[in-house]
Amino acid sequence: MHRKFWLSERSRHLYIAIAIALLAGAISLLKPLDITAWAIQSRLSDRDASGTIALVEVGAYTDQNAAEENRHIASLIRKLRARGATRIFVNIPLRESNLPSVDEELSRVLSDNLDYVYVAGANLPEQQNATQDLRANALSFERLKGFDNDVSQDFLRFVWTIRAEGDGGRESLAFALSRSGQKRTEVFIDGTIDSTSIPRLNQGNFDLAIDRIDVPDTAFVIGVGQLGNELRVAKHGYVTNSVAHILGAETLLRGTGQRVAFYVLPLAIGLALLLGVWFARTPRIRRLVYAACVLAFVSVFVGTGLAGVQAHFADTLLLLTVYASLRGLVLYKQRHLYIDPITRLPNFSALRRDFYASEGQGNQGVVVVKILRLDSIFAHVSEGEKRAYLRQVSDRLCITGKDTKIYFDGGKYFAFMLDGAIDYESHLSGLRAIVSQPIIIASKSIDVAVTVGADFSSKGLPAHRLSSAIAAADHAREAFQPVFIVSDACHDDEWDHSLTARLAEALAEDRISIKVQPQVDLKTGKFVAAEVLARWQDQAGNEISPARFIPQFERMARLDELTGRILDKAMAALRSLQDTGCVLPLSVNVSAVQFVDDRIAEMVEKSLRDYAVDPSLLKIEVTETARIEDFETARQIVERLRSQGITFSLDDFGVGSANLEALQRLPFDEVKIDQLFIQQLAGSCKTRAIVEGVLHTTSRAGMTSVAEGIEDLETHTWLSSIGCDRGQGYFIAKPMVISQFRNLLELNRDVMSRPDYG
Incomplete structure (x- = not known):
């Protein structure tokens, strides 16, 4: 590989793809695709909950039935304590009712169980005690242990992560339930956990259901059991706030729910592709590298889904798509834009590309063969005969060597690259004599007249040297100088490469x-x-x-x-x-x-x-x-x-x-x-x-x-x-x-x- 791999075309395409992917990730441009990916991952498996967290469902809580609900909550706490429950989380805003006796009863129950009962929003800073906030507690229980039950939703109202602490600095319900002790700021809800496997108790099945629970080792969440349209969790649809926190706690208990930074996967796949481009010397190996990267992407998608780890896939998918598009465009050019449609030979655009790529491979020269009077010849032959004529000329030029690649510009010029170390003057004169023999097509003998131009100089850019060879073929005359060669030994001002460079600057300026x-x-x-x-x-x-x-x-x-x-x-x-x-x-x-x-x-x-x-x-x-x-x-x-x-x-x-x-x-x-x-x-x-x-x-x-x-x-x-x-x-x-x-x-x-x- 004569050009450094980090400057090659494939590497440049990868740099572009990686940059676009990272930019898209930084501004969350493709988050809807990531949401779709996480939703798909949540359906890869179903895992039962641990059974150590139970939901005690109560009816919808409103100002009109506050007294009834306060009485019900007090009753539930007594029953749970009587069964030996040591961790009871009241995930309902406790409000004063119109019956002071009921409120006093609830206060007494809570005061008697300060070490076992946790209340949503207790001891929050005063400015956050808004009466309509779910975390607010209208009753005064300064000594109660509190937790935060806030959740963050995306634009589709999905809950994906739960923070370790709420805005008021209180530990969130999910982390309080798990008692994981993990130094984490948030947890990504593991979508594979089946919410229907969470033990549920309600007024109708309380006594029967609690007998199947190891009460002392179970955390009980008293929360609203009626579904609304407030929260959505992947695979589970609409859920209550309590269920969302329980799923977060179950994820913590499993030790999963970690988040991978958005840039990790694109950089990893991008680096793997770069290394593949470096080591892959043949198209077959490159295809294997591409297949391996795609397989790795799919494996990471499945693996993180089963492991309950949140990763960003849309940015990596964008990287692969951009890179594939850029390489596909190159392939399209190679198959169409770089191919002459009549002869199916590579055209001069392909010649410029290949000549530039061959720089540094010895004294490579470029030879241009001009077919004279081609228009008058083609005026009397069919399209098929035109193609046969050009192909025969191309076949004769291949006598230069079995590996010689012949190019055709679609008009009257053929070209090929030739090693300047050989005796190119006699070689090209002999080649012209062979090419100039009449061609037989459909029993008709058609003359071939050519002039040959070549540039074997070591100066100038490849594009300039190709133009020099074309001009040399034009400069040559069939009768007295059919082969015109430009080389370092040529001192004619007409072929002054220094002048060419200065003229290019003069045009630009x-x-x-x-x-x-x-x-x-x-x-x-x-x-x-x-x-x-x-x-x-x-x-x-x-x-x-x-x-x-x-x-x-x-x-x-x-x-x-x-x-x-x-x-x-x-x-x-x-x-x-x-x-x-x-x-x-x-x-x-x-x-x-x-x-x-x-x-x-x-x-x-x-x-x-x-x-x-x-x-x-x-x-x-x-x-x-x-x-x-x-x-x-x-x-x-x-x-x-x-x-x-x-x-x-x-x-x-x-x-x-x-x-x-x-x-x-x-x-x-x-x-x-x-x-x-x-x-x-x-x-x-x-x-x-x-x-x-x-x-x-x-x-x-x-x-x-x-x-x-x-x-x-x-x-x-x-x-x-x-x-x-x-x-x-x-x-x-x-x-x-x-x-x-x-x-x-x-x-x-x-x-x-x-x-x-x-």
Whole structure:
């Protein structure tokens, strides 16, 4: 395991699950689930009560029958004492009746049995002697032993625990009955104790029932026997206050009823899972660990229920649920989001994940194989034949090694990881030769043309190196350099990893700016347009050439992001020019590689909408047109934008990748003659002939001609004389910021508006 286990994905998921579970427990978020769990536990078993605590039931006690009840209580105490009872608990509020003789009789009985009788609420502080409080005693028995019969209920009126002492500092009835002597602050009622097994005596069965009781060793609770809706105990339903305290006392007698802190079980299960993640090196062992943790959870649930111990299960269940959900999401991604639906091969999202995970495993490189002219091939085959074609290409790539994992991006790129310790240059050249053999599908022979790009450098993040390999495959050319490899030995600035890192920072901090270079009508001298130029000055103050940093954006797979930034800045500039009345069309450079789908069109349309700019003020200069592999798609995108009023220009015509095929197949409105020709006009008849030919072609085709790189008066004059429409260059104006451009336009407008006096 090359990544430390506490930083692994599974560990992070466990940290999240544990944190959520502990937070939920701290705020009792899932208490209703815990209540349900305790109710279920109470039904796991039925245990008889000890029989050493008996309930002596009396009728409902009201102010109207106080005299009768006082007489009845006095009679019960005499009978119990006559049978040898030594612990009698009167869990009824004793009130003065309307018959003083009856009250005096009760007082005399109580006074005669001070050592044996305990009264609810006796000797409580005066401020707590509220007449309606069950604990209050309206009669004055300062010398009697007292107890507290208070209970706490949850929002469903269930009683789960009984405190050792009440608010007044008196021992609670449950603890007084048990005489357990345990140093505990509360007891959790053991729900498995059967309340029907508690010995019960009443006026009708008193003599018969008491004969079956060991009276001297039994504590008797004189309490109301009629059920109400005041209290609920799990499994037993509604019970009286006396029954609740007796169940608490029985729990104490059993030695159970302890409470486990809410955080104990989640932390224990969470730690067990963490250790399992650490030691489990295979999916099978991990599944066994998960099963063991679930089994342990169930065992704790059953065990604590049988033992009468209160534990919090909802928080642990939440932990397991959150962790299972997070792992399930990962599994879903692996099965669906990480799999190409056509080939069933892992996609490039899976490649990025695996490439990052392989960091540190030797000199691992990433290889990208680009299938050329794939769209034209797929235009004439069925879906099944497409799948067969791609699978055969994948099978051929597997010749690299039986354990090689092939990835497919769903478009035209395959990829795999390769050990850089081998002779990868000859290996990849041989692999390309094998892959390029025709494929036979349904008796049809289909050609395969590929270029290969690879990054075997040791610098940069895995994501950057993958983007580098993709760009290398794009950079490679089938005819003269079909395999392009980036390595530490590669000193080409185009593959400068340091520059890549600095550019990523520049994007994040929005430090890519623009300048504009004006264009003039060579016949009138009037400014008619301007080209937007990307500019970047790094943090060291160095001006980096666009010819160097723009290819870096492509290899970083962030060319769309750069283009979007430049478009937005250009549209903001047009908006400001519109507001001042000094507006001219601006042209923005867009690489031909971006004309592969509708994203570039959507980007342009969004920018125009966001800044409310007239589309006719935007011109798109298409660069590197030789890299267009699907002219039909590119033409549809160009026509979509032209229909809105946007114009198109073929940039750098005559050199590099700006060629006649692009001029013929795409509906351009303008051709820009590269400065390589313009700057050699003075000393080369051949160059002048070429430029004249281009101007003649553009004029006949109804396109505007623009000369780039005009740096002297002689060139300017000659171009004007032979019919070139527009010019651009240092002789006319250098690139400038928008404010300078606005001032230049205002000055040009003033000059042009002055009358000519001859």
